[in-house]
Amino acid sequence: QAPEVxxxxxxxxxxxxxxxxxxxxxxxxxxxxxxxLVATPVEMIDARRARRGR
Incomplete structure (x- = not known):
């Protein structure tokens, strides 16, 4: 996806x-x-774990 759209x-x-x-x-x-874009899910990511990893 382009930034201008x-x-x-x-x-x-x-x-x-x-x-x-x-x-x-x-x-x-x-x-x-x-x-x-059309996408299919590959993996669920734990939102809490992802925030801690920043």
Whole structure:
């Protein structure tokens, strides 16, 4: 995604029902739709662990 556009990334597939706002997910981009990306989740990342690792 370019800095001059307001694109988004949409997650598809996987266990998306388990996601909550603030969760971090490693994802693989599988398609593009204009300036937007489509990705599939690869790995759930513990948000608390990720914040501590900064």
């Amino acid at each position: 307001d694109g988004s990334t949409t997650l598809q597939g996987g266990d998306l029902a388990a996601l909550e706002p603030g969760d971090l997910v490693r994802a693989r981009v599988v398609a593009a739709d204009g300036v937007d």
